[in-house]
Amino acid sequence: MNGFRALGAVSVSAPVGICVAHAVLSRVIRYWGRRSFPPQFVALGAAAIVLIAVTWVSWSTALRYVCESRLDVFCGITYVLLTYGGFSWCYFNVLNASETSLHVHIMTSLLIEGGVSAKELSRKYSAKDMIESRIERMIALGQLMERDGCFVLRSRTLVVVGRVINGWRKILRLRLSPG
């Protein structure tokens, strides 16, 4: 039963491990002079590094003691990977919200600057400026590229994600697009 306790402790503390690894990695990257590296990529790198540590610690402190057959080992490793994957995805989304969510931007700006009038806020977060920064980010993330004065797709990853989202909207009977 101690193995189960250890496995629970490792699983629950994994997001803290990702956060610490991310903080260290982003400072190392900045030290090397790569300031324009997207934080989402740094988070993925940190999650990959911590995955190795989590798998090793889970095996050496828990799985090798509680697993009694090959199927048990398979289920144990699947458990670790699914739990870690789930928490990593949550971490990635929190980071992404701090990067891209307009709700979070507005609240953080109000925290730093104090009160702001609605007019000033609309000027600061105009649709034009938001689109410009999104285009810049999609180029930095390798989704979009400029060729002969036109923007073309460099990767279809986010387009596929959009299709999956639309498919799930159909299943839930939600509206497909605000447009």
Place this chain on the structure above:
Amino acid sequence: MQSVLYHALELFGLCLGIHVLVWRTCPVRNQGIRLGLIFLVLPVFALGAGFAATVGEIQWLTWGLGYVLHFALSGSYIFFYTAVSGASPSIAILERVENNMPHGLRRSDLVPEWFTDARLSGARRENLLATGFIRQSDGVLVLSLRGWLIAMCFLMFRRFLGLPDVAKG
């Protein structure tokens, strides 16, 4: 380990099924509260009932580990659902570009018609006012206590990671 994995996956599958059923049959209001009830509160009762029925045979640690996996999967789904229920400007731009491949689009044609100040920042501002994260005082928008706490968490998180206080957008 097999029972831990199977219990967790069965529980998550059951919650997902209930969620789809509820969303397809009832008009969806208070989506966040409903999702929390279905994915986080309901399983506690289900696990409690399962634990009570099998006490003596399966240790509570097995059920606890099962809930940890269920919690990780549910958290992932709830984050995914925020993308499902809202509109993503980035994905909308990429879909427009994809429809015009292989030539692509000029910068002036990238933006869909519904990208207006009212639909983007205006809608978010109204939403923050309606949910009580910000309030208006003498024509000026300020954070409420709840909004201040959330904004402070994000600010501390970004400073811990060594990122600028506010991202570009």
